[in-house]
Amino acid sequence: MALSQINRTGEGGRGLATAGLVIGYISCAVGLIAVFGGSGY
Template sequence: MSTPQYQPQYQGYPQPTMQAKTNTLAIAALISSFFVSLLGIILGHIALNQIKTTGEGGRGLAIAALVIGYLSLALAVVIIIVVFASAAAYQG
């Protein structure tokens, strides 16, 4: 009797997975949120809506743009209030 030969089972190469295309508006929202916070907020909300309907990637970028945009807008409002309050206190 002969021993059975071991025949390796090759499964081949794994098929490459297609990455979801990153939403361009999400990228633009993130970049613009550093310079014009209101524009970053608007573009971020539009990008999130597009990502939800199309299934594209970039949800994290859009959320980051919203966070940065809202924080910088809130910081700008606080600075304006402090400046006007200190100017009013200096006048009176």
């Protein structure tokens, strides 16, 4: 959503928006690994 707004309005902050997306995806992946990887204990 943020990237589409940046593209539409021409505002700055594309790097920060991309970094936020990457951090979000990594957090989701770590959470899923913790849930499914930790279920064997």
